Amino acid sequence: MRILAILSLVALMAACAPRTKTSSPDVFETIDTDKDGKLSLDEVLRASKHPDKGAVKRRFEMMDTTGDGYLDRQEFDVWRGLDDDTSRLF
Numbered sequence: 001m002r003i004l005a006i007l008s009l010v011a012l013m014a015a016c017a018p019r020t021k022t023s024s025p026d027v028f029e030t031i032d033t034d035k036d037g038k039l040s041l042d043e044v045l046r047a048s049k050h051p052d053k054g055a056v057k058r059r060f061e062m063m064d065t066t067g068d069g070y071l072d073r074q075e076f077d078v079w080r081g082l083d084d085d086t087s088r089l090f
């Protein structure tokens with residue numbers, strides 16, 4: 001239930017709130033090695049400097065608010081703007 005509330009809040013913020021921080025195109029595009037405009041878990045794991053790959057995977061799953069297994073630019077930017085833990089992954 002709590003997870004649903006958090007995901008709902010993130011989705012609402014993605015739709016309505018002005019972003020306080022956006023990723024530079026270089027960060028997203030650097031991680032997006034196959035240049036399909038979305039980030040797979042493998043791409044994120046390869047790009048992440050975080051020592052705990054399990055933590056990266058859990059964060060990826062939280063960031064993937066649509067649940068499609070990929071991060072689009074909006075999902076990526078929202079989380080990078082919201083919390084420092086996500087920003088520290090890269």
Ligand SMILES: [Ca+2]
Pocket residue numbers: 032033034035036037038039040043
């Ligand atoms: Ca990609």
